[in-house]
Amino acid sequence: MxxxxxxxxxxGKELRTEFRSRELLTTTVIFILxxxxxxxxxxxxxxxxxxxxxxxxxxxxxxxxxxxxxxxxFLREQTNDTLSALRLAVSDPFAILLAKLAANTLFLxxxxxxxxPVFSVLYNVPVLPVLGRLLLVFFLGSLGVSIxxxxxxxxxxxxxxxxxxxxxxxxxxxTPVLVASTQVTAGLLDVAPFMxxxxxxxxxxxxxxxxxxxxxxxxxxxxx
Amino acid sequence: MKNAADPATxxxxxxxxxxxxxxxxxxxxxxxxxxxxxxxALAGRNGSGKTTLLRIAAQLARPSAGSxxxxxxxxxxxxxxxRLGYVAHATMVxxxxxxxxxxxxxxxxxxxxxxxxxxxxxxxxxxxxxxxxSLVRTFSRGMRQRVAIARALLERPQxxxxxxxxxxxxxxxxxWLAGHLQSLREAGCTILMSLHGESxxxxxxTRAVRLDAGAVxxxxxxxxGMRSILTFAGA
Numbered sequence: 511m512x513x514x515x516x517x518x519x520x521x522g523k524e525l526r527t528e529f530r531s532r533e534l535l536t537t538t539v540i541f542i543l544x545x546x547x548x549x550x551x552x553x554x555x556x557x558x559x560x561x562x563x564x565x566x567x568x569x570x571x572x573x574x575x576x577x578x579x580x581x582x583x584f585l586r587e588q589t590n591d592t593l594s595a596l597r598l599a600v601s602d603p604f605a606i607l608l609a610k611l612a613a614n615t616l617f618l619x620x621x622x623x624x625x626x627p628v629f630s631v632l633y634n635v636p637v638l639p640v641l642g643r644l645l646l647v648f649f650l651g652s653l654g655v656s657i658x659x660x661x662x663x664x665x666x667x668x669x670x671x672x673x674x675x676x677x678x679x680x681x682x683x684x685t686p687v688l689v690a691s692t693q694v695t696a697g698l699l700d701v702a703p704f705m706x707x708x709x710x711x712x713x714x715x716x717x718x719x720x721x722x723x724x725x726x727x728x729x730x731x732x733x734x
Numbered sequence: 735m736k737n738a739a740d741p742a743t744x745x746x747x748x749x750x751x752x753x754x755x756x757x758x759x760x761x762x763x764x765x766x767x768x769x770x771x772x773x774x775a776l777a778g779r780n781g782s783g784k785t786t787l788l789r790i791a792a793q794l795a796r797p798s799a800g801s802x803x804x805x806x807x808x809x810x811x812x813x814x815x816x817r818l819g820y821v822a823h824a825t826m827v828x829x830x831x832x833x834x835x836x837x838x839x840x841x842x843x844x845x846x847x848x849x850x851x852x853x854x855x856x857x858x859x860x861x862x863x864x865x866x867x868s869l870v871r872t873f874s875r876g877m878r879q880r881v882a883i884a885r886a887l888l889e890r891p892q893x894x895x896x897x898x899x900x901x902x903x904x905x906x907x908x909x910w911l912a913g914h915l916q917s918l919r920e921a922g923c924t925i926l927m928s929l930h931g932e933s934x935x936x937x938x939x940t941r942a943v944r945l946d947a948g949a950v951x952x953x954x955x956x957x958x959g960m961r962s963i964l965t966f967a968g969a
Binding site: 519 | 789792794795818820824825826827828829830831835839840842843844845885
């Protein structure tokens with residue numbers, strides 16, 4: 511069976527189990543909304559303030575939401591040793607990682623989309639005129655976070671100090687992609703919005719490089 | 735290449751298998767050959783290496799030294815791999831999916847063409863047809879074990895690896911499993927299973943091996959020898 515059809519079947523399973531348990535989405539959506547609302551009431555930012563630090567706040571919230579989401583993504587497979595069953599069933603183990611990262615990216619994007627109107631209202635920053643370009647940055651940035659996060663989640667799930675290990679490895683690794691995504695987002699939230707294509711290129715390159723590494727070495731991440 | 739229509743029977747050979755976890759030896763130079771159609775019962779105390787050997791056979795764990803080789807009754811393709819079925823101590827199914835969804839998921843991943851029909855037949859076989867639409871998390875341990883067994887049988891395995899397959903099963907379930915294993919063995923399926931003591935399932939075994947501290951210490955295929963191995967382990 512081909513890699514893509516296996517990935518499709520597994521992605522369907524990820525979505526079905528998540529929409530039944532609502533374990534990941536509920537936690538991250540509540541968390542991310544709390545961050546945005548709390549910052550808004552604490553700093554009471556003007557539109558100019560929001561344009562200055564809004565991008566940083568958004569990506570900080572996305573990062574913490576992602577680390578909440580990524581931690582259990584492989585732990586769930588350990589409860590009944592279902593990861594072993596998947597490894598036995600699929601012809602290419604990369605399908606397992608690909609489905610996980612597709613699900614993580616999707617869940618992260620849903621969380622971001624739910625947060626965006628709240629951010630726009632509370633911080634008085636219009637996002638509709640740049641929505642398309644903003645979604646492109648969110649997609650590429652979230653994909654980068656998910657690729658690195660999924661790989662590290664697979665590694666840390668088998669470690670003893672897994673709760674500590676994932677953020678410890680994830681944060682330094684994601685710094686470049688977060689800095690670039692924040693800069694591009696800041697440009698789009700500006701009074702005269704502009705797209706930093708160089709930043710987009712950097713994030714896209716990060717995604718391609720890490721996805722290739724995951725494809726080459728992913729099999730070893732799933733082994734005992 | 736695996737092929738569900740492949741009629742070949744398969745054997746398995748462990749050659750000087752060693753497995754270390756740090757300084758701890760789980761297996762010490764285990765050499766064992768299980769012929770096609772043979773049913774080998776692995777016995778031994780907790781921690782003697784039974785599960786490790788089964789996981790290495792399932793290719794879920796790599797040995798630190800030595801190798802596992804599969805043999806086919808039909809010569810040909812050097813990349814040939816047998817269809818493996820594995821029932822672990824954990825159920826290896828999703829609690830948040832129904833029994834039917836679990837089996838259809840794994841059937842699709844294994845590339846089984848008529849997944850729905852095969853799953854329905856298996857659910858009927860393991861006695862879960864009535865509860866096919868119930869979430870696995872609502873099942874008793876015995877019912878979960880039935881789902882686990884059905885999952886392992888999906889691909890019509892040529893080699894079946896069972897880690898304490900009777901876990902949670904009631905006497906009726908044990909009798910059903912013993913009967914099913916018997917018919918699988920007669921059809922040429924090679925079975926390697928870990929057991930604790932004698933039961934209806936151990937009656938299916940054609941050979942028994944005892945592991946102690948990761949090494950093979952006894953191997954018998956006669957009735958008295960097998961009983962001695964199995965009862966010692968269960969003591």
